[in-house]
Structure formats: structure tokens, C-alpha cells
Amino acid sequence: MTPLSGPADWRPSCAPEALRLRAGLLARMRAFFEARGVLEVDTPALSRAAVTDPALASFAVDWHGPEPGRLWLQTSPEYAMKRLLAAGSGPIWQLAKVFRDGEAGRRHNPEFSLLEWYRPGFDHHALMDEVIDLVSELLAGRRALAEPERIRYQDAFLQHAGVDPFAADVPALRVACTRHALVPPPGMPEAQVEPWLDLLLSHVIEPRLGCGRLSFLYDYPPAQAALACIRRDETPAVGSRFELYLDGVELANGFHELGDAGEQRARFEADNRARVRAALPVMPVDEALLAALASGLPACAGVALGFDRLLMLAANAGGLDAVLAFPVDRA
DSSP: OOOOOOOSOSSOSSOHHHHHHHHHHHHHHHHHHHHTTOEEOOOOSEESSOOOOTTOOOOEEEEOSSSOEEEEEOSOSHHHHHHHHHTTOOSEEEEEEEEOTTOOBTTBOSEEEEEEEEEETOOHHHHHHHHHHHHHHHHTTTOOOOOOEEEEHHHHIIIIISSOTTTOOHHHHHHHHHHTTOOOOTTOOSSOSHHHHHHHIIIIIGGGSOSSSOEEEEEEOGGGOTTBOEETTSSSOEEEEEEEEETTEEEEEEEEBOOOHHHHHHHHHHHHHHHHHTTOOOOOOOHHHHHHHHHHOOSEEEEEEEHHHHHHHHTTOSSGGGTOSSOGGGO
16 A cells, blocks of 8 residues: 655644634533533543444554454444443443544544443433533534424435335435436445435435534434334334434434344344445454343443534534644644
8 A cells, every 4th residue: 555645734724723612612521421420431442343334444453462463443432332331330421532444525534533422221312302402512602503403314304305215115216316416326226225315315314404403313214223222113113313413414323222232243244244245344243342232231322423523513614624633634
């Protein structure tokens, strides 16, 4: 692989005001969680396992220690934090440095700060309430927000894309794309609806969410439940998951967490089968997480919030470069 060229400029890309804003919001955040009895924790950035989600790419690191081998930089502290929960930590939070390969752009950087917290005894609705409280506290004095909005995934598609995501097949989703002048990229599958739903979500629905207020999209199709519980007693069945948007920017992803080790293993294995079909490398499954789930994860909800993106919105900036000291092109 060709080495990266040296940075074009040694200076930080953000102004000193952005550094002070970051420090101020972090102080508010610590005070918020301390007042609510949520413990700040720290977990490793390196792991023997990696994320299996086909939409995420992990950085590999070769370790030359006593037991040499391959380690992986975390894309999220989720797995390690769930091990703490299973060991009896109670409610916990951390602001972690996380790493995702191939991500760069106005709203993406391969290294970024992710705020993640877990609340035993909460479902995803109760956690949405707390997300509102935290984000409103952090944006106080900088952004005036209208009343928050909560909209089901199905209703958002019906309202903004004119199609039922739980019933539509690929031809119907292709028609919806045409109706919105959306040209599908080459290679879109003809037998899988999820990539088509993601296309409509990112290009048609997301830009209409969070216009001057916090908007929660919730109750996803089971195939997109990720690490969330699935409520199979409802018609249609839904994944207890939410995402938060402000000004069309995705800020957070939350779950009423799945605690079944067998089902979680099956999802990891399904992810790796999808990776094989997409010619992506198969990733090592986190056996420590599965053992923790088998020992008993307390019923809880958890959420990951992009702290740098929140800073960007608090600063009314056009991109992450305005709030990061050294983005990847200056690293």
C-alpha cells in the first residue's frame, strides 16, 4: 500500500473557539451524567474481535507481543460496555475514540468521538426522553429548537417516500426511486429490499428529518434491528431501534438491547454470510460479548451519539473540519 503523503498544513483545521466549545460541552455532559448517577467508564480501543456489520469496515492492527496476532480498532465501545453491564456496572457512559475505515467527507472522519451510554431498566422510548434532555442541555444557548418529533420508520416512508417499507418489494421501491428522481447506483440487488430502503432513507427521508428540531425515527424492520430486540408480537414485527436527526444530520443510533446470546450469535453469523456475498472479509465474532450475554445482560437500552457531529451543529458549521483539530488530511 502506498504511504500517505505528509500533511499539507501543520496547523489545526478548527479555530480556538471550536476547541473551547468542545471543552465546554464535555463539561456539561459530565455534569449531566453525574447528576443522574450514570458512571463514566473507559474501555479498550483494541479488541481481538471486530464488528461483523457489512456496512462497517474495521481497521486491523498487527500485534507483536507475547501472543502475536491481529487486533482490531473499535468501531464502537458497545461490546466492551455490555460486558461491564453483564458484570454489574449499573448505568454507564463514555466518550470514546472510535475508528471506521473508508469514512471521510464533510460529515465523516476515520477517527471520531462517540458518546455511548446504557440505562438498565429503560426501553428505547425512555432512552429517547433522556437523549432529548441531554442534547437540549448541550445545545442550550446555541440552538433554539422546536418541540421534538417522533415518527415510526413505516410512517416516515409512507409520508415522505409514498411506499410501505414493510410490504414493498424491489420493483415497488424502484418505482418510488423514479418518482423522486433518484437514480439507483450500479449493482443494486434485485432480490434484497434493504439496500433499496437505505437508498430511499438517505436520499429522500433523512433530508426531511430534524428541520429545526430533534426528530426520532423508530421501530425499524426486523432485518435492520442490528443489536436491538425484535417485538414479534406486533403486526408487523419491528426492531426496537431509533435514530436521531437534526437538520437532516444523523446524530444517534439507539436500541432496546438484545440480551439473547443465541440470537446475537445468529445475527453475527448472518452478517458474515452477507459479507461473503458482498466479497468482504469475514470478521472474527466477539466471543467475550456472547459469553457476557449468556451470563445475563440486564434489560437495558443504549445509544451511541456522534459527539463531533453535535459540535458541528452547535457551532453552525458546514463540516467536521471546523470542529476537529486535525482531521485525516492533517493527521
